[in-house]
Each structure stands twice: as structure tokens, then as C-alpha cells.
Amino acid sequence: MGQKITIEPVTRVEGHGKVTIHLDDKGNVKQTRLHIVEFRGFERFVQGRPYWEAPVLVQRLCGICPVSHHLAAAKALDVIVGAGTGDGLTPTGEKMRRLMHYGQVFQSHALHFFHLASPDLLFGIDGDPLIRNVIGVALKHKDLAVQGVMMRKFGQEIIKATAGKKIHGTGAIPGGINKNLSIEERDSFLKGADPMNADKMVEWAQAAVDFFKGYHKANKALIDGFATFPSSHLSLVRKDGAMDLYHGVLRAIDTNGKKILDDVDYQDYLDYIDEEVRPWSYMKFPYLYNIGPEEGWYRVGPLARCNTADFIPSPLAQKELEIFKAYTNGKPNNMSMHMHWARLIETLHSAEMMRELLNDPDLQKDDLVVKGTKVKRGVGLIEAPRGTLFHHYEINDQDQIEMANLIVSTTNNNEPMNRAVNSVAVEYMTGQKEITEGMMNAVEVAIRAYDPCLSCATHALGQMPLEITLYDANNNLIDKKRS
Amino acid sequence: MSKKIVATTSLAGCFGCHMSLLDIDEKILDLIELVEFNKSPIDDIKVFTKQCDIGLIEGGCCNSENIHVLKDFRKHCNILVSVGECAIMGGLPALRNGIPIKECLDEAYLNGPSVRHNHKGIIPNDDELPMLLDRVYPCHEIVKIDYYLPGCPPRAELIWNALVALVTGDELKLPYEVVKFD
Numbered sequence: 208m209g210q211k212i213t214i215e216p217v218t219r220v221e222g223h224g225k226v227t228i229h230l231d232d233k234g235n236v237k238q239t240r241l242h243i244v245e246f247r248g249f250e251r252f253v254q255g256r257p258y259w260e261a262p263v264l265v266q267r268l269c270g271i272c273p274v275s276h277h278l279a280a281a282k283a284l285d286v287i288v289g290a291g292t293g294d295g296l297t298p299t300g301e302k303m304r305r306l307m308h309y310g311q312v313f314q315s316h317a318l319h320f321f322h323l324a325s326p327d328l329l330f331g332i333d334g335d336p337l338i339r340n341v342i343g344v345a346l347k348h349k350d351l352a353v354q355g356v357m358m359r360k361f362g363q364e365i366i367k368a369t370a371g372k373k374i375h376g377t378g379a380i381p382g383g384i385n386k387n388l389s390i391e392e393r394d395s396f397l398k399g400a401d402p403m404n405a406d407k408m409v410e411w412a413q414a415a416v417d418f419f420k421g422y423h424k425a426n427k428a429l430i431d432g433f434a435t436f437p438s439s440h441l442s443l444v445r446k447d448g449a450m451d452l453y454h455g456v457l458r459a460i461d462t463n464g465k466k467i468l469d470d471v472d473y474q475d476y477l478d479y480i481d482e483e484v485r486p487w488s489y490m491k492f493p494y495l496y497n498i499g500p501e502e503g504w505y506r507v508g509p510l511a512r513c514n515t516a517d518f519i520p521s522p523l524a525q526k527e528l529e530i531f532k533a534y535t536n537g538k539p540n541n542m543s544m545h546m547h548w549a550r551l552i553e554t555l556h557s558a559e560m561m562r563e564l565l566n567d568p569d570l571q572k573d574d575l576v577v578k579g580t581k582v583k584r585g586v587g588l589i590e591a592p593r594g595t596l597f598h599h600y601e602i603n604d605q606d607q608i609e610m611a612n613l614i615v616s617t618t619n620n621n622e623p624m625n626r627a628v629n630s631v632a633v634e635y636m637t638g639q640k641e642i643t644e645g646m647m648n649a650v651e652v653a654i655r656a657y658d659p660c661l662s663c664a665t666h667a668l669g670q671m672p673l674e675i676t677l678y679d680a681n682n683n684l685i686d687k688k689r690s
Numbered sequence: 691m692s693k694k695i696v697a698t699t700s701l702a703g704c705f706g707c708h709m710s711l712l713d714i715d716e717k718i719l720d721l722i723e724l725v726e727f728n729k730s731p732i733d734d735i736k737v738f739t740k741q742c743d744i745g746l747i748e749g750g751c752c753n754s755e756n757i758h759v760l761k762d763f764r765k766h767c768n769i770l771v772s773v774g775e776c777a778i779m780g781g782l783p784a785l786r787n788g789i790p791i792k793e794c795l796d797e798a799y800l801n802g803p804s805v806r807h808n809h810k811g812i813i814p815n816d817d818e819l820p821m822l823l824d825r826v827y828p829c830h831e832i833v834k835i836d837y838y839l840p841g842c843p844p845r846a847e848l849i850w851n852a853l854v855a856l857v858t859g860d861e862l863k864l865p866y867e868v869v870k871f872d
């Protein structure tokens with residue numbers, strides 16, 4: 208008798224989803240699916256709103272990385288108000304936004320690593336679910352928990368100082384920013400009492416990278432072998448190939464490292480990217496159009512960025528990137544769990560960038576907004592913590608939004624997450640008589656590595672259900688288990 | 691005194707209210723001294739394992755599953771709190787109220803510029819997907835709600851003070867800055 212396994216809700220990720228695994232009579236994995244079960248309808252209900260509302264409206268799709276939506280929308284509107292893409296703003300406008308963004312990446316990566324992922328590493332994939340969570344970490348590894356909490360706090364305070372509010376701020380406006388950074392604010396970050404200052408954040412971020420490297424050494428089989436599969440990788444990079452999380456051109460490489468997209472102006476994204484719709488998930492499946500849906504899918508996020516970028520323009524993170532790249536002899540790294548490594552290298556980069564920007568006197572200048580000749584269409588891309596985020600708006604003569612199209616980071620990772628689920632299900636569940644909590648969590652660990660924000664992916668968010676349901680070969684429900 | 695037990699969930703919300711709870715920062719360590727968490731997306735407890743004292747609800751109801759979860763929370767929590775504008779009045783997702791749901795689906799899966807090759811006209815409709823509701827409902831239209839915390843999201847201090855008040859039974863002070871919308 209075959210069976211279907213459902214894992215629902217998937218916890219410690221951000222979003223609403225569930226996993227179904229179909230086993231056949233012999234216990235072989237026949238089909239696995241990660242379903243995204245929420246639908247918002249954002250593309251339609253934003254029509255008719257005045258365009259300048261977009262940066263404050265859209266971020267309410269996702270309270271985990273609202274700054275990314277806030278900035279991607281603002282960047283699209285920069286184009287619409289004639290301020291150009293990325294580098295058209297005043298130095299203060301661009302640098303305030305960059306500071307906001309690096310604060311965001313820093314807090315989001317810290318949240319993911321310390322609050323959501325570290326429990327699996329510290330207590331084991333099959334650890335006791337009652338303590339395998341951030342509260343367990345706080346009780347058993349208090350120093351580490353305090354570090355995670357304070358790093359997130361620092362990033363959130365940077366966001367508050369640049370965007371006006373920690374969650375759903377209003378700082379970025381079409382063509383620029385609505386405030387600069389006062390000397391007092393700057394000093395509070397540069398000279399704040401231990402540990403709340405930029406130097407300490409760089410030090411802690413470095414320690415987090417070292418922690419992971421130590422863990423990796425001791426757990427090679429798990430970190431290298433878990434949910435590993437070949438894929439292409441896509442991200443923005445700076446014109447010269449440097450990692451740049453705020454602005455750049457599109458680059459994609461295939462699994463051997465060959466560039467299959469390079470130096471692409473993202474205003475033209477529709478010439479390269481298409482999305483497939485499948486009936487069993489509200490989340491679409493993006494792919495490179497010239498390659499087609501079968502082979503054209505790609506990964507985004509920290510792993511992809513560390514693969515596509517030639518170098519990181521900050522010294523400590525660059526050193527770590529060299530070690531990271533050397534581990535695979537300069538070839539693209541396709542190991543899902545190395546996403547954690549890449550994420551921590553970016554955390555270090557963000558800390559260095561925050562420190563550099565805070566020392567930049569441009570942040571105290573008053574020239575905040577640029578205006579030019581209005582056009583009808585604008586595309587804004589940004590490297591959000593979870594990967595490349597696309598916003599595209601078109602407006603009418605009344606300044607109302609006529610069309611909105613979003614491809615969010617987690618949607619770009621839809622196919623890779625499904626592959627990761629499949630690879631782990633096959634490895635852990637094939638031929639097993641009994642499905643244990645540990646096996647179910649293994650599936651979640653694979654999903655969690657992608658730090659999916661399923662809320663923004665469906666333009667929704669919340670708890671991701673993981674429920675394993677067992678179906679027989681004729682699709683009759685045999686058993687259902689919530690992990 | 692045994693610890694009060696707290697459960698949380700996100701329905702049709704953006705998770706910002708949960709993030710605001712985490713914005714109490716260092717006080718998280720005090721919080722876990724004060725209360726015990728049961729079913730919540732921040733831990734690995736996926737079904738209620740006991741009756742809870744306090745349930746925090748983020749988000750309104752946009753599909754059949756939200757309704758199911760909300761009713762389950764009502765059953766398992768003595769006190770239910772609507773946290774944030776989405777739970778209280780639908781919030782941003784309720785902008786779709788007044789637009790036929792079909793138009794929203796068409797725009798996302800048929801008309802958008804990056805689904806132009808969806809020639810088969812597929813719109814997700816699998817049995818695994820919950821039914822979408824005709825509109826987004828605030829929580830109190832589905833079950834009885836005991837308290838409301840305004841804001842989008844409510845500030846961290848407000849969530850913290852409300853939790854402390856509920857746990858200790860002391861009266862909650864609500865100065866204007868804390869309850870104003872934004």
C-alpha cells in the first residue's frame with residue numbers, strides 16, 4: 208500500500224506552506240511537492256492607487272524584510288519620476304538607502320541564523336522538538352542567543368534611523384529619501400555603549416562565520432551532502448562583477464560556472480525571465496526564457512550571490528569569500544546547507560558596509576531628492592536578504608498604478624526548494640516503514656536553508672504548515688501526520 | 691505560580707506583528723521567564739499540546755484554512771487577542787474586498803507580463819490548496835475576540851506591556867503614542 212506524507216505547518220520559516228510526499232507500494236518516493244497555500248491578489252488591488260503609495264503599501268506583503276519591498280518599489284518609482292536607475296539619486300539619497308538596506312540584510316540574516324536555523328545545528332535535526340527552537344537556544348546557549356538578539360536589534364535600529372520605523376517605515380520616496388542621518392544618530396551607532404556599536408557588530412559577525420566554519424569541520428557529511436544538487440544561479444552584481452546588494456546588472460551562471468546572462472540592464476527583465484504556473488501552488492515558477500522551464504530555473508539568495516560575484520568590496524568578507532570559493536575550487540557551490548555559510552559571509556559584509564557608510568559625511572547633507580521627466584514605466588530590482596526581488600509598475604496619466612508585477616525572492620527559489628525537498632525525501636524516507644519526527648524535520652531543514660519568506664512569495668506571510676499525508680497508489684488517504 | 695502559556699499564529703498577515711514581538715529585543719529573555727510558548731511559528735510545536743492562557747492572532751481570514759486555525763485557537767486559548775490592523779480589520783489584504791476574486795487570480799496568473807506564456811491558462815486550483823474566501827474577514831467576525839492591539843504593526847512596547855498586564859493582571863497604561871496608528 209502506498210502512502211502520502213504531509214508536513215504541515217512547516218515551522219521556523221516565514222510563510223504559509225505545506226509539503227506532500229507520495230510514496231508508492233514499495234515505499235519509494237513517487238512525488239514531492241512544496242505547496243504555497245496563500246493568495247493575496249496584490250497585483251490587482253494595487254491598481255488605481257496613486258503611484259507614490261507603492262513603497263508603503265507593498266512592504267505590507269512581508270514584515271520580515273519590508274525594507275526590501277520598500278526599496279525595490281522606490282527604485283522602480285525613481286525611474287518613473289525621471290531620477291534614473293540606482294545611481295541617479297543624490298549621494299545622500301543613495302547612501303541613506305544603502306545604509307537602510309545593509310541594516311535590513313544584517314538583521315534579517317541574524318534573525319534567520321540565530322532564531323530559526325541554529326536550533327537544528329545546535330540540537331540536531333532529530334533533536335527534541337520541545338527544545339529545538341530559539342527558546343531552547345536561549346536557555347542552553349545564552350551567550351549565542353544574546354548575540355543574535357543584539358545583532359538583530361542593531362540592524363533594526365539602523366532601519367529606524369533611516370526609514371523612520373523598524374517595521375513598515377516611510378524613508379524612501381520616489382527620487383530619494385525623506386531624511387538624512389543626524390550627527391547624534393550617527394554617533395549612537397559608531398560610539399554606542401558595548402555591544403551596540405558598529406565595531407562590535409563586525410566582530411560578532413566575524414565570530415558567527417568562524418562558528419559556522421568550526422561546525423562545518425565537525426559535521427562535514429551533513430553540511431556537504433544534505434540536499435545538494437546542481438543548478439544555475441542568478442543575482443545582481445555591480446558592473447565590475449563585485450557583490451552589490453543594492454544595485455547592479457543581472458548575471459546568471461550555469462552549474463559549471465559559465466555565464467549564461469551577463470551585464471543585463473534589469474529594465475529589460477521581461478526579455479529574459481518568464482514564470483510558469485502550476486495548478487498545485489499559488490507560488491509561480493520563474494525560469495530563464497531562452498533556456499525554457501525544464502532547465503532554465505535557477506537559485507537566488509546568499510549562495511547564488513557568493514557564486515555569481517567575482518569579489519566582495521569589503522576586506523573581511525572578501526577574505527571569507529576566498530575561503531568559500533576555494534572549498535569548491537572556484538566552481539559554483541551547489542550545497543544547500545552552504546547557504547548558511549554564504550549568509551554569514553554576507554552578514555559580515557553588511558556589518559562592514561554599515562560601518563563604512565556611517566563614517567561617510569554625505570549622510571549629513573541636505574540634498575535628498577531628485578526629480579526629472581516623468582515616464583510611464585519603471586522596474587526596480589534589489590538583492591533582498593533572500594535573493595533577487597523584482598518590482599515593475601506602470602502608471603497612467605492620472606498618476607495611478609495601472610499594472611504591477613512582482614517576482615519576489617522566494618518565488619525565484621521555488622523550483623530549488625522543491626528539488627531540495629525531493630532530494631531529502633528520497634534520501635531519508637525511501638523504504639522506511641515508519642515516518643519519524645526527525646525525518647519530517649529533515650525535510651523542513653532543507654526548506655529552511657533557503658530562508659523562504661513564503662508570505663511575500665504568495666504576497667502573504669505567516670507560519671508555514673508542514674504536514675505529511677500518506678496516500679496509496681490510488682490516491683486514497685491512508686494516514687496524516689503533522690510534525 | 692506556574693507560567694502562563696502563550697500561543698501565536700499568523701493568518702492573512704505579513705508576519706510584521708510577529709517581528710514586532712521580537713523587537714522587544716533583550717526582553718525576549720525575560721519573556722521566556724514569564725511565559726511558556728505552545729503552538730507558534732517561532733518554535734516547532736505545530737499542534738496544541740495543552741490548553742493555553744493567551745492566544746495572539748496576527749492577520750485576518752482570507753481562506754478556509756485561516757478560519758479553521760482561528761477557530762482552533764478560540765477553542766484552545768482562554769484569552770484571544772487580535773494583534774495589528776490585519777487581525778482587527780483586515781488590513782492591507784482587505785484591499786481586495788470589493789474586487790471579485792476571479793479578477794485577482796486572472797491578474798496574477800493570466801494577465802501579468804511574466805506569465806504571458808501560460809497558454810493553457812492555468813490558475814492554481816489543487817485540492818491541497820485551501821478555498822479562498824469571497825473577501826478578507828477581520829477575526830472578530832469569525833470568533834469572539836477579547837482584546838485588540840492596534841498598529842501596523844503594534845509597537846514592541848505595546849505588545850510587551852499587554853502581555854505583562856495579561857499575565858500579572860495589572861492594569862495596562864495606554865498613552866496616546868502607543869495606540870496611535872503609525
Ligand code: SF4
Nearest residue numbers: 703704706774775776
Ligand atoms: S498589521 Fe501590519 S504588521 Fe501586522 S500583519 Fe498586518 S500588515 Fe503586517
